[in-house]
Amino acid sequence: MFLSSLQKEIRKTLAFSYKNLIMTKRNFFTIFEMLFWPLVSLFSVGLMGGYLELDENKLAFIMVGAVSLSVIQLAQLDVTYVLLFDVWSKSLKYTFASPVTFYHMVMGTWFVGILRGFVAFVILSFFSIRLFNFNLTKVPFFDLILFLFGLFTTAMLIGMSACILLLVFGRRAEIAAWTLTAMIMLICGIYYPISVLPEWVRMISLLIPVTHFLEFFRTFYGFPSTYSNPLLIGYALCIAYIMAGVFISELALKRARKNGIITKLSE
């Protein structure tokens, strides 16, 4: 009984992986976004570093930021696509009329996000070594995995937030799929340390998990952490936000079923 219901839950989750994988495979632009923007970002940052004659450590600082941002953005987009593909196809009501929950959708597409994000990471690592002599994989394997998993978890949280905004505000919130990550770029220490930010912005940035994952990863590139256990703090924040996300998504879905936004988004 338990096994068969577990199998059912897994199938429901994988349904969304299946759909996203096919839609990604068939859409030239989703492949384009996997290669083009991450490489543009890497080349720009790498070349700029060369022009400014940055030392090895400072180049590593911004390269880590550039790669992390690309990985988060890609993985996050996949999670958001779970609703966006349906909104664009006007098939949202059929998805919500089936016995799936928000978690099946998010988890299923997150797997695809992890896959795409990981492929992008491998490609960016390759070009970093070949073109800029910067090795992203010199970090101990287990630490690298923990860092990447932190980035993917952050991506899931951003994707969930974009989905919640879509359910609350409808098509007007589509833009959130692309802007939420940009906000992170601004305040989470992607291209500069958060110490340069005003005090109140720094407080906000400390509430975002990716700030701590970057702090942890940069310790391997000559930037010792200014506080202890950044990785632990990052994951603790992730867990707290996932719990909050589950609660808020329930409320958003209930609201969407009350005001008819699911049927409106299917017209």
Add this chain to the structure above:
Amino acid sequence: MVYKSFFGGKNFALKDLSLEIESGQVFGILGPNAAGKTTLISILSTLLIPDRGTVKILGLDALKDTNKIRERINMTSGSPNLPWSLTVYECLRFFSMAYGMSNKSKIEELIEMFDLSQYRNVEFEELSTGNKQKLSLAKAFINDPELVFLDEPTTGLDPDVARRIRKKILEIHEEYNITTVLTTHYMSEAEQLCDKIAFLNHGRIVATGTQKELKKIIGARDKIIIELSSGVKLPKLSVEGVIGVDLKGERLTILVDDAEKRIKDVLNLLSPVYRYIKKISMEEANLEDVFVELAKRD
């Protein structure tokens, strides 16, 4: 009583609504535009939550047991939009998985049943409107539902495709005895498919019943029309079921409660003038008459 409003409670899409559908029926929901048909179907298929009232589907509470209900029902609508770049097979596979199933033979069976074999590898956006509708209907039966909602399933289709789809709906209903709730603008569709009909207007159920009962409610009459040679002296047509007689020139129109039932008696009465009868025809009151009449009522 179910109530549903939009725009902050100013606009009631459904009010005072109470409805019971027996299992195994094809139940039609008819009504003019903006009567609340789609809102009602959306509530019944758990996509919308009413402002007030209780909704029980298959004996379960639609608010509390949403996913349990969704496992046992399915739906389709007149705008059959499915994920655009999935092929026919992939669409059915996706929904089969979303219902927690792994039965690939069911997918093949539905592809066959809805004549989609030659399109199995064609992407949804490249299908014709008729084939999109067929795929959407196939999707509605992917989980062997006990209850299926068909919201204007033949809207926008050419008459031939619409006829074939109606035939398919009927065949499936007869074979699997699936309770079917159908909304439609086409009266002929309702006449052909529905065992029972609820007529909705301004968010309220105006009348419910079988086609015969609805005709009775509005007082619709069948007609027996007889063409006679001129100058015939008619006998008195006083027989049970005859409501009125109207002779205009050579055309005699007899209003009856049920033409098929009364024709024999009427012809018996007309036996003295048999040789003057040129043509006999019967005109049954149809659902269109019911629709027009009920749409006038608030």
